[in-house]
Amino acid sequence: MPELPDVEGFRAVLASCAQGKRIKRVDVHDAGVLHGVSAERLSRDLEGHRFTAPERHGKWLLARTDGPTVLLHFGMTGELVCCREADPPDPHDRVVFTVGRDQLRYRDQRKLQGLWLADEADVARILDDQGVDAMSVKRAEFDELLSRRRSRIKSALTNQSVLAGLGNLLADEILWRARLHPARRADQLTDDERHRLHTEMRRTLRSSVRAGRVPTRKSWLTGRRDDAAPACPRCDGPLSRTRIGGRGTVWCPRCQPDSP
Numbered sequence: 001m002p003e004l005p006d007v008e009g010f011r012a013v014l015a016s017c018a019q020g021k022r023i024k025r026v027d028v029h030d031a032g033v034l035h036g037v038s039a040e041r042l043s044r045d046l047e048g049h050r051f052t053a054p055e056r057h058g059k060w061l062l063a064r065t066d067g068p069t070v071l072l073h074f075g076m077t078g079e080l081v082c083c084r085e086a087d088p089p090d091p092h093d094r095v096v097f098t099v100g101r102d103q104l105r106y107r108d109q110r111k112l113q114g115l116w117l118a119d120e121a122d123v124a125r126i127l128d129d130q131g132v133d134a135m136s137v138k139r140a141e142f143d144e145l146l147s148r149r150r151s152r153i154k155s156a157l158t159n160q161s162v163l164a165g166l167g168n169l170l171a172d173e174i175l176w177r178a179r180l181h182p183a184r185r186a187d188q189l190t191d192d193e194r195h196r197l198h199t200e201m202r203r204t205l206r207s208s209v210r211a212g213r214v215p216t217r218k219s220w221l222t223g224r225r226d227d228a229a230p231a232c233p234r235c236d237g238p239l240s241r242t243r244i245g246g247r248g249t250v251w252c253p254r255c256q257p258d259s260p
Contacts, residue, residue: 001167002074004165004167004208005212007074008135011061014054017099017102020052021051021102022048023049026046033094033106036116046070049066051099052066059073059074059165060073069120070116072115078106129160129161133165147194149185150187151245152182154245154249155245157174170205172225173214173222180197181257182244182256221252230250232254
């Protein structure tokens with residue numbers, strides 16, 4: 001599932017492919033990914049406008065133009081790719097924006113989310129239930145957010161209304177790096193534990209953004225979690241697996257004890 005690093009990568013794709021360019025044509029191949037707008041209106045309201053600098057908040061990409069904004073959410077399988085106009089289509093290309101000789105293609109196999117057309121009031125309304133972006137949250141605000149949550153720390157980290165951008169892989173990776181058990185209650189972490197968690201979150205996000213995704217290196221929990229007999233990259237002990245808040249969760253019992 002695309003998480004913050006993936007969407008930051010899609011923001012870079014949009015900027016390099018389309019920023020400053022006029023939208024010559026909008027082709028909707030599958031209106032099932034459109035929310036609150038018809039294919040005809042999407043084309044009519046965007047064609048002739050220019051893409052400006054894109055923005056990201058959590059897992060949302062804001063494709064700004066000198067007119068309305070296109071909000072994109074990538075669900076589990078979505079992506080944004082830059083192609084030449086002459087490149088063959090992909091069967092999962094749902095919406096295609098032609099800008100000069102290039103095309104920006106919203107590609108999604110499962111179609112769990114999609115595109116919204118929005119003015120500034122719509123953008124504010126759609127993003128109203130999103131928490132602070134995980135990439136920019138300061139330590140004091142992070143402490144305040146977690147100290148108010150009685151939920152398990154894994155659930156707090158992946159709750160988009162608390163902290164926007166973290167998904168399952170990132171949350172498990174960050175907690176492993178911070179040596180915190182995913183089932184610990186967020187409001188019962190010590191000051192030192194919250195400081196360690198915030199530090200490791202920032203480090204993990206910076207590395208992931210540079211890689212364009214959550215890396216699958218063997219030195220990362222992400223690179224071991226799907227092995228046949230997964231072992232901790234730090235201590236080589238066996239990893240455990242359970243479900244927390246309905247999400248598959250992986251941790252190391254030796255490195256992440258269930259009590260301080």
